[in-house]
Amino acid sequence: MKTRQMTEQLELFGCIQCGKCTGGCPVARKTALNIRSLIYHMLVEPELAVNAHEELWDCTCCFTCVERCPKDVRPAELIIGLRGELVESGRIPETIGAALMGIFRQGNPTGMAREDRSAWTNGTEVKAAQQGCELLYFVCCTASYDLRIQPVARALVKTFRAADLDFGTLGTEESCCGNEVRRMGEMGLFEMLVEENGELIRSVGASRLVTTSPHCFNTFKNEYGLDGIEVLHYTQLVAELIEDGRLNFSGGVDNKVTYHDPCFLGKQNHIFDEPRAILQAIPGVELVEMDRSRERSLCCEGGGGRMWAEGTNLEERLAFQRVREAAETGAEILAVACPFCLLTLEDAVKVQGLDEQLRVMDIMELVDLAL
Amino acid sequence: MIPVTIDGQSIEVEEETTILEAAQQLGIHIPTLCHHPALEPYGACRLCTVEIFYDGRSRLVTACNYPIRWELEVQTASDKVMKGRRLLAELLLARCPNAPAVREIAASLGVTETRFEMSSEDELCYLCGLCVRICEELIGQSAISFVSRGVDRQVGTPFFEFSDACIACGACEFICPTGAIKLPDITDKEPRPMLSEFDMGIAKRGNIYIPFPQAVPKIPVIDRENCLHYTLGRCGTCEYFCEANAIDYDQEDEFIDLDVDAVVVATGYDLMDPRIKPEFGYGVYPEVMTGIEFERLSSASGPTMGKVSVNDKAPKDVVFIKCVGSRDPHTGVPYCSRFCCMYTAKHAHLVRDRIPDANITIFYMDVRAFGKGYEEFYDRVKHERVTYRRGEPSEIYRRGNRLVVLAEDTMLGRPVEVEADLVVLATAAVPRADVKEMAEKLEIELSPDGFFQEEHPKLRPVDTQVDGIFLAGCCQGPKDIPDTVAQAKAAASSTLRVLAQRERVIRGA
Numbered sequence A: 001m002k003t004r005q006m007t008e009q010l011e012l013f014g015c016i017q018c019g020k021c022t023g024g025c026p027v028a029r030k031t032a033l034n035i036r037s038l039i040y041h042m043l044v045e046p047e048l049a050v051n052a053h054e055e056l057w058d059c060t061c062c063f064t065c066v067e068r069c070p071k072d073v074r075p076a077e078l079i080i081g082l083r084g085e086l087v088e089s090g091r092i093p094e095t096i097g098a099a100l101m102g103i104f105r106q107g108n109p110t111g112m113a114r115e116d117r118s119a120w121t122n123g124t125e126v127k128a129a130q131q132g133c134e135l136l137y138f139v140c141c142t143a144s145y146d147l148r149i150q151p152v153a154r155a156l157v158k159t160f161r162a163a164d165l166d167f168g169t170l171g172t173e174e175s176c177c178g179n180e181v182r183r184m185g186e187m188g189l190f191e192m193l194v195e196e197n198g199e200l201i202r203s204v205g206a207s208r209l210v211t212t213s214p215h216c217f218n219t220f221k222n223e224y225g226l227d228g229i230e231v232l233h234y235t236q237l238v239a240e241l242i243e244d245g246r247l248n249f250s251g252g253v254d255n256k257v258t259y260h261d262p263c264f265l266g267k268q269n270h271i272f273d274e275p276r277a278i279l280q281a282i283p284g285v286e287l288v289e290m291d292r293s294r295e296r297s298l299c300c301e302g303g304g305g306r307m308w309a310e311g312t313n314l315e316e317r318l319a320f321q322r323v324r325e326a327a328e329t330g331a332e333i334l335a336v337a338c339p340f341c342l343l344t345l346e347d348a349v350k351v352q353g354l355d356e357q358l359r360v361m362d363i364m365e366l367v368d369l370a371l
Numbered sequence B: 001m002i003p004v005t006i007d008g009q010s011i012e013v014e015e016e017t018t019i020l021e022a023a024q025q026l027g028i029h030i031p032t033l034c035h036h037p038a039l040e041p042y043g044a045c046r047l048c049t050v051e052i053f054y055d056g057r058s059r060l061v062t063a064c065n066y067p068i069r070w071e072l073e074v075q076t077a078s079d080k081v082m083k084g085r086r087l088l089a090e091l092l093l094a095r096c097p098n099a100p101a102v103r104e105i106a107a108s109l110g111v112t113e114t115r116f117e118m119s120s121e122d123e124l125c126y127l128c129g130l131c132v133r134i135c136e137e138l139i140g141q142s143a144i145s146f147v148s149r150g151v152d153r154q155v156g157t158p159f160f161e162f163s164d165a166c167i168a169c170g171a172c173e174f175i176c177p178t179g180a181i182k183l184p185d186i187t188d189k190e191p192r193p194m195l196s197e198f199d200m201g202i203a204k205r206g207n208i209y210i211p212f213p214q215a216v217p218k219i220p221v222i223d224r225e226n227c228l229h230y231t232l233g234r235c236g237t238c239e240y241f242c243e244a245n246a247i248d249y250d251q252e253d254e255f256i257d258l259d260v261d262a263v264v265v266a267t268g269y270d271l272m273d274p275r276i277k278p279e280f281g282y283g284v285y286p287e288v289m290t291g292i293e294f295e296r297l298s299s300a301s302g303p304t305m306g307k308v309s310v311n312d313k314a315p316k317d318v319v320f321i322k323c324v325g326s327r328d329p330h331t332g333v334p335y336c337s338r339f340c341c342m343y344t345a346k347h348a349h350l351v352r353d354r355i356p357d358a359n360i361t362i363f364y365m366d367v368r369a370f371g372k373g374y375e376e377f378y379d380r381v382k383h384e385r386v387t388y389r390r391g392e393p394s395e396i397y398r399r400g401n402r403l404v405v406l407a408e409d410t411m412l413g414r415p416v417e418v419e420a421d422l423v424v425l426a427t428a429a430v431p432r433a434d435v436k437e438m439a440e441k442l443e444i445e446l447s448p449d450g451f452f453q454e455e456h457p458k459l460r461p462v463d464t465q466v467d468g469i470f471l472a473g474c475c476q477g478p479k480d481i482p483d484t485v486a487q488a489k490a491a492a493s494s495t496l497r498v499l500a501q502r503e504r505v506i507r508g509a
Helices: A004-009 A020-024 A035-044 A054-058 A064-068 A075-088 A094-106 A141-145 A150-162 A179-183 A187-204 A214-222 A234-243 A273-281 A318-328 A339-351 A363-370 B019-026 B079-095 B100-108 B130-139 B171-175 B228-232 B237-241 B291-298 B340-354 B374-383 B435-442 B481-500
Strands: A135-138 A208-211 A230-233 A256-259 A286-288 A333-336 A359-362 B002-006 B009-013 B049-054 B057-062 B072-075 B145-147 B154-156 B263-265 B288-290 B317-324 B359-364 B386-390 B395-399 B402-409 B414-420 B422-427 B469-471
Touching: A004 A035, A004 A075, A020 A035, A020 A064, A020 B402, A020 B414, A035 A075, A054 A075, A064 A075, A075 A179, A094 A179, A094 A187, A135 A150, A135 A187, A141 A150, A141 A339, A150 A234, A150 A359, A150 A363, A179 A187, A179 A214, A208 A214, A208 A234, A214 A230, A230 A234, A234 A273, A234 A363, A256 A273, A273 A286, A273 A363, A318 A339, A333 A339, A333 A363, A339 A359, A359 A363, B002 B019, B009 B019, B019 B072, B049 B079, B057 B079, B079 B100, B130 B145, B130 B171, B130 B228, B263 B435, B263 B481, B288 B291, B291 B340, B291 B422, B317 B340, B317 B402, B317 B414, B340 B359, B340 B374, B340 B386, B340 B422, B374 B386, B386 B402, B469 B481
Parallel strands: A135 A208, A208 A230, A256 A286, A256 A333, A333 A359, B002 B072, B263 B469, B288 B422, B317 B359, B317 B422, B359 B386
Antiparallel strands: B002 B009, B049 B057, B049 B072, B145 B154, B395 B402, B402 B414
16 A cells, blocks of 8 residues: 555654554554554555554554644554555455444344344333434444343433433434444445434434443544534433432442443543542442543453454453453442443453452443432 | 849849749750740649749749749759759659650659659650640640549540541640640541642641742741631741741731833743643652652752652652653643753753662653753763663553553564653643733733743844843743853843933834
């Protein structure tokens, strides 16, 4: 691949090679991925053999590099751009290809039928947003289809009802938000999703849009251009409901709880306090912090397409280290606010045999217990 | 004035002067254990007992509270007195056998053993009442008092519960000669230390203090926000002690109108709060400090006399991180702060001097050693086994009781983790907070970087847009001492031209 065009398009010239990107990259320590070095290559070499860099699939798109770059170079965008080259040439890991195909065909990466997307409601009536509502609840593919995450969606519905909100979902017309699609390099599919989802969302006429997943939240807020609609992650909304006194906790959770900041919520969108406010409002919760919290939270390795690919990196998953850090605080519950974090961290707990000590739960599952 | 003779020496004193005061005027030492010049005399310990002779009789009285009303002869160390004092020392030793103050007094009287039964080896309180009296007389809170009677007499709070009246000032703890009384026994309020601003919070200061040794004028200033006299109408000890009678609590700021023909603006700079870069854990980890905090820590005339220690130990692994906040449009500091490379080299050199076997690493993006002798100094520091590693660290986290600095060593081309006991951040130099206000008042401009704008970047570096107003030093942009002095000389001599004119036009903004 000739480097010049992408270098100019991504404006890589400001890079001073300080190394803060690679230095903060959570996977750099265990794979061959060195984003600074790739940028340098793009700057000084006329050609880059993209196909030789399989480690490009190791990036989780946590965007720590983008957060910390002092010269506004946005290193992760180079990875996304190079992945685009790989996608176009068809050289992508099989499982990622399958996920993309599923999104294209059935609107979700699992490939399960579109008409089963609303099965998570378990028969309870959820208003169709197409009929008009104030709050559009965008459920997310993972929350809709994954049996482990469906309780989170149900807990949110219960909470919205308890606060008497006028909300609705897009039902089976909801398609993947495309956040991971863009990060896997499939720009064509991403643009199509933005157009279709965007049109559908605008037609609902809701003033607010709330999501289960920080990934959906991220792309709707920052990449879709939904002017006039307030995009929220559920932690922002639920924290607001609690502060306004619209939720009553009759029960509680008598446990030590520690909170893991998801990259797409914390690092990228600076939402740190609302999830903690919710946890501290639940009676009985004793909130303890891990050392690496907030801006220094350790990525669970679920983003950037990593839910569907192992990548080249066979070293221990970061989620394993993360749950050990959580266990070290003495917490009994590791609270999360993202479906991908929930799945990767729970997996790590089980494989390491820590399930007697530590339970991974979404904040909404804890709210559900207390409502 | 009444004549009095103490140990054969004569003096005339005013009526009501105590024997102790008179002895002090003569330079005669009388031992005391419960006396303090700022408090009313108490007469509890009886050690200051002296023998007085008048009218053909002699009596033993306590010197601290005996007012001289007529001519007297005093013996401070007669046989009778010494016998009594030694007995007192034995009684005190029995009460507080291990209190240093008591042992000292006993030793000075030649008493090493006591015939009396010891109460408890750990007892430190000999009921001098200094704590009770200071709380009542100077602080005015009366949070503690003597309670119970006879052998059960002790210092305590009402019902032995935490006292609401206590303001956690620590005066009792301060004045107790043996360390018998501690704040946590009296209150659960957290005492708030008064931190020295000059020493960057590493050291404490009182409410009346001299800010730093080079202060001009070098006289003490009172912190009105916290001083007990201003806040509660109490104390007043400083005024009592000031021999020059220089303290006037009612003194107010004076506003002086001056007509001048020239102004040199030398208002300096500020340093950026590193919390704007949360990845470094400043404010979270006590082992992470800024360059200026390290300056005070390592200063030979500073609060630790130059001893570099972290968590009560000499740090074994020290990491310096440069460019914290500088050269980064996101923090509002796109420029280079200019002096950090050199002071970091200096700090590394200092650490090597104080801790010969420390491992010293400096993480850098560049090394700007531009001045006279600077490159040579940088070479020297490297030869002192200071390792310069290229790569701007991205994160610091804790591992056990140490810190880990995470960076990519760009020369090695891979991420590295360096363990550290101390991390020093070279933070960005920024304009002072009130620079906009100053600029408006003076009707001069600011450059895009926020510092005062020089009239021409090359040819008129110390002039402003207003003829007669000149700039010098960091208020015009970060720079180090040689450049600041050069600008100061330029600005000062520029004023001479202005002052020499009989008439002139002031070009204004």
